[in-house]
Each structure stands twice: as C-alpha cells, then as structure tokens.
Amino acid sequence: MAGSDVVIVGGGIIGAACAYELARSGASVTLLERDELAAGASGRNIGFFGLPWDPVLDPMATSSLQMYLEVTADPPVPVHFDREPIGTLAIAIDEDDAAMVRDEAAAAGRAGLRAERLDAAGLKELEPEVTSDVSEAWLFHEGRRVDPGALTLALAELARRAGATIRHHLPGRRLLSRGETVTGVVTDDGVIECDTVVLAAGPWSTGLLRPLGIHIPVRGARGWLIQLSPPRPLLSHWVEGSARTLWRREVEPVTAGEFSEGVARDDIGAVIQPSPDGTIVAGTSREPALAWSAEDLHVARAVAGCAIRLLPALADAPVLGTWAGIRPMSPDERPFIGWLRHGLFAATGHGSEGVILGGGTAVLVRAMVQGREPPLDPTPFDPLRFG
C-alpha cells in the first residue's frame, strides 16, 4: 500500500479530530479504524460538553469548543451541538453530596464559571420534576449537548474532503519499527509506511505498544447509559447527582484473586440529559472493563435506579435501550499526548472527557507532529510521565 506522512490508528473522536487537523494542514493522512467510525466510547457516550475546572485542561477544552462551533456551523453530516450551554443542575441528596457540590461550585468559580445555589422554590421553578428530597441544589451555567458519534463522523468526513484516506474495518495489526524508529503499520491489506503513527486507539492502544516494550497506563473503564422515552418533556437542563466526583476517581486494577472471588467494582452516579429528540439519556457508571463485551445488565439497572431517584417520573418511562462504552482512563485523568518514540506519537487516555478535549488534542497533535510551537504547554500530557 502507498505510504502516508501520518497513519492514525483509531477512528474515535480523537483519531477523527487528528485526521481533520492534520489533513487540512496539508499532511497526507491515512486513518485506520478496525470497526466502524465511532465504534468505541466516542459513539457510546452521553455527549456532555462543558469546560473542565482543571486549569491544565481548560485551554484544550476551549480549543475544542472553537473547533466544534466552527465544524457544526456548516457540518458535512447533521450534528447536534448546542450553540449555547443549556445549564447543569447539580443535586446533592445527602450532606456528603452537598459538601462535594459546594467544592464543585468553588472550583467552577475559580475557573470563571458561574454557579448559583437554589432554594427549594428555585429548584421547583427551574425543574419541577426533579425530586424535592434534596439536601442542596446548584445551577451551573455550563453544559452543552453534543451528538458525539455524529461529530466524529463529521470530522472524519471533513478530513476525507481535505485529502485523508479513511479506512474502516481495517485494524492496525502491529506497529513496524526499524531500530528505535517506528516506520509504519501492518494491516490485512499490507504494510502502510509512514513518517509518524498517531496512536489513538483508546483503551486498546496499550496492546499495540506492548510488543515494542512501551507501557503507558491506559486502563479501560466501562460506563453504562440508558435511553428512556417519557411521554412528555421532563427536563430542560442537564441534571447531575455526584457524577463528576465519580468521573474523577481512579480506576484501580482488579487482581486475579479479587476476580476469582467475584469482587464487584462498580461505582454509580447519575447524569441525565434531556436529548434534543425528546428522549432522556441517563448514566452513568464506572467499573474496570475486564472483558470488552458487556457481561450483564446489573449495572445498567442500578444506573436506571439512580436516575429515577433524582427524577421520579422516569419510573414510568419506557426503556428504549441500554449500552455501554469503555473509557480510556489515565491515572491522573489527563490524557497522554506526545512522542513515545521516533515515529510514534500517543493521543489517548482521555478518560471521561475525550469529547470535551478531542478538538484541542488534535490542534496540539498537529503542532507537535509537524515540529511547530505547541499552542499549549504539553508537559502535563507527556505520555511517559509515569515512567
């Protein structure tokens, strides 16, 4: 097969955004997706876009916002992306939750985002269907809805129009190297030689690195979502019950001993989206993904229970479906972006915020791969920072 300047392995939001940025800068790009585009977490997440409160991640998210607003203003395929935030209602059921929500409000304030505490009447007026059995409620003036699968397709399509070759159902089987330099990717259609491989294979990235003796601690964490069809609109804001804290917790590995004894490691927290199509999508959970295919539905049931606790009217809403995705987690909830070896660049480990960070990641990848001044400090994202 003909060579490319860059081969991107993985057709999720990160791979597609990188293909878009690199192709429109004139690089010859081939993107390999072993399945369909957005087959991984990028097509299976809840589509929350909000600026993070981590000052290290904020510039990257701001850069994503700029890219997504541009791309979705005139997209090559239909993509929903709220032009303005619809707002997020954070609900604390008990005193522990309340302390966490107050911390979140303080962090949001430091990041320059507005948050206001609601009294019982304010909560009732804002979202009458939300339970009144709460210890505290806050309104954060952030949170857009994005259709993440459609955004991934749109970015890949724009990359294609800029000259990229998009190959789906073609896995990168192995990375080729000559000495210490990575020189291409082995596929079922032959070898593709290139100057740079960008590894954006989400939680599957580590499997391609192991034969080269490179280890980056990306761990898969499964998250469940459930889609419901209430007969009438129930919400107009995002609703969260301690979900942000859940996103921030590190996913510890499960030992064989714990596995053999059936130790469960599922954390559940509620985040509820009033979808533009009138349905409700509720999540989410976090558990180590030991098998790529989902084992059973008990976590999905618990997610539904958690959502019903916040929004009691959901109990009568028909279930349209439930699905899970696997987040590529890093131990510090910051992605791995940077050179692993000559010819091999990492763009993975975006955890719970891959959509929020995808566009900004691509802008950084493009600058670093092309040897230009990075638009933001890449040091916190060094893929070899854990040794």
Ligand SMILES: Cc1cc2nc3c(=O)[nH]c(=O)nc-3n(C[C@H](O)[C@H](O)[C@H](O)COP(=O)(O)OP(=O)(O)OC[C@H]3O[C@@H](n4cnc5c(N)ncnc54)[C@H](O)[C@@H]3O)c2cc1C
């Ligand atoms: C339930 C849930 C809710 C979430 N909610 C949000 C949210 O609201 N906002 C947000 O920003 N983030 C959210 N996330 C996180 C977000 O989905 C991920 O961070 C993001 O999708 C990761 O993108 P990625 O491109 O790195 O990985 P993936 O989407 O996993 O893409 C990797 C791709 O690589 C392909 N691949 C793997 N191996 C190979 C190979 N050898 N050759 C070729 N292709 C290969 C896979 O098939 C896959 O398509 C959520 C995740 C989950 C699970």
